[in-house]
Amino acid sequence: MTVATLMNRDLVLIGVNLPDGRHADVGIRHGRFAQARNVRDDAVEYTALDGCLLLPGLVDAHLHLDKTLLGGPWRAHSAANTIADRIENERRLRSSFAPSVRERANLLLEMAVSHGTVALRTHVDIDDDIGLTSLEAILDLRCAWGGKVDLQVVAFPQGGILRRPKVPNLLDAALAAGADLVGGLDPQAVDLDRNAHLKIVFDLAAKHAKGIDIHLHESAVEGTESLRHIARLTRQHGLAGQVAVSHAFCLGAIERDDARRLADDLAQSGVAIVTAAPGTAPMPPIDLLRDAGVRVAAGSDNVRDVWSPFGNASMLERCMLIAYRSGWRTDEALTRSLGLATTEAAALLDLDDYGIGIGKPATGIVVPSQHVPEAIVERPAPKLVLSRGVILRNTVGEGRTPNPLHIRGERPCKE
């Protein structure tokens, strides 16, 4: 059965558990969730999912598709520790990476989808050596996937903005070429001039009417000052809800009273925080941030690249790691952790009509778990991954399709 044929067929998921604990038959009609009794007579019935859990499609708010080494030989990880050393390490090695950016990125995208990710924000390196070549590869990949996955692209100055004179113009060109957001990186610690770095980032966002997502690894003192400055600029530019700061380790390195005041500032300014919970860095206090009204989302960040040998792009696993590092153990806390990769991440990416409900796009996953806490702890591979009613992964047999996503070797796709 071809994908096109399946897209025209209604589906029924028989006897699945819903996140709120109900047990139901779930219909899918014309790519949207529907009452099971309202699907057509020729609907494909999935009976092997009885007792499994239907969740909204997972959202990865921070993933570096262009950096992964998947598809190439194993590389021993470098001992480089500082951010500056790791940037130079990558610049020195990347000309030897194979296969191409597009092929490696596609493998990581396939891996993410196999774990239930249906939408993601990816940061793509832009600098004076590689120019826009990685960006062009990722934009082409987005086109080739034809909307099966929502892919947001950040033009990311991994090597800094001020240290490399061509980068401001390259970021400008990247936004004109189709990048959705402009990135930034440690404006004080890497570029040594917080004001000048952030001025370029916010001016570019204003010029192109696009959002901002800034990597911030800075220390307690530098980082908190940068966060306050980002919050101030966000208010001045009227960009509430359009600005995210990734990592923000400094929030986990300061006193809780100070973190609370800073969280209030971020909430009032509409600045979100994205975390990957890397094992060696201070953990932002997610409960404190959420209580203050800050939007917090989760991301995989680096998967199998020169920055990290770890990762599998599973957002259930990422939620587990965040819960583990945050000390969350109750069912309620584990259930709330899923929001970092569902509702909160979807709001960050501004996804339309997200979630499970009658009439909404049928985008979801079915996992062999009885409820959300068990899914977080066991982080199983999904049996079914659906995007707007299209089956992206199916391990239960019925309605099985040839892999519709295996696009390597196809002609380049121009938007």
Ligand SMILES: [Zn+2]
């Ligand atoms: Zn990153």
